[in-house]
Amino acid sequence: MALSLRIHFFVALSLLACSTNAQLSTDFYDKTCPNLQSIVRNAMEKAINGEARLGASILRLFFHDCFVNGCDASILLDDTGTFVGEKNAVPNQNSARGFEVIDTIKTIVESACNGTVSCADILALAARDGVVLLGGPSWAVPLGRRDARTASQSAANNEIPSPFSDLPTLTSMFAAKGLSARDLTVLSGGHTIGQAQCQFFRTRIYNNNNNNNNNNNIDADFAASRRAICPPFGGDSNLSPMESLTPNHFDNYYYSEIVANRGLLDSDQVLLSDPLVTTYSTNNAAFFTDFADAMVKMSNISPLTGTSGEIRKNCRLVN
Incomplete structure (x- = not known):
């Protein structure tokens, strides 16, 4: 391999490494989806006004998502004939809830900024806003996560802490x-x-x-x-x-x-x-x-960034 070609090759590898290990940032969508945070906040306010418990439900969804292969929205994926998600794992089955709220937010966000914002970031923002709307603290949410194409029911069964744990x-x-x-x-x-x-x-x-x-x-x-x-x-x-x-x-x-x-x-x-x-x-x-x-x-546990994962069109299904 010629020297100039080797240089270009290693530069390309370096750029790829930087893109896939990019840091999250609070201003990630400031130019590509400037109204994102107000969209999420307004939708969460409407949801919590209808049922206050949803603030806790979304917070729990985020916690259970981050503890299984990182904060990648894998918990939002539905089971299909060819795909096993995490919703029917023991810690989630018949207890994880709030999925429809995330669906609603995703639909509004897609109308404003098509193909731009990940379900993982929507869930992170919604969890924060649910806490705030119920009287809790706020924080600047780091953004730039991408969505997983995979899920792990076994990891959900084994890595989410049990209410019976010592x-x-x-x-x-x-x-x-x-x-x-x-x-x-x-x-x-x-x-x-x-x-x-x-x-x-x-x-x-x-x-x-x-x-x-x-x-x-x-x-x-x-x-x-x-x-x-x-x-x-x-x-x-x-x-x-x-x-x-x-x-x-x-x-x-x-x-x-x-x-x-x-x-x-x-x-x-x-x-x-x-x-x-x-x-x-x-x-x-x-x-x-x-x-x-x-x-x-917690929101920084193993996020997918750069070219890893995808931006799902529907939070329940891989593209």
């Missing part, structure tokens, strides 16, 4: 995604909004005071109140607020509940041993600041 398991699973024990505690604060199904907290309200684990005890009155919602058998899909004081307002009461042994899920109450729980229970500003920072950190 603290070492949770810490290990977060560490596998580049997230610290501090990130675990602050991101769990997203449970200050939304609801959980009976099947995910039944064992806690019926059995946990017998396990001699001081970090997983449960207040007797709280357990009794949840038993009225969740019978010993049946009623698996019955819902309880994750945090019963202000279930549709994003605030630090989630941590106050844990301090009082009123965490709804095992994976909530086991956080009691982290001193940050007490800090956040009395300092809403600290929680908001740290939550915003942790969300940006």
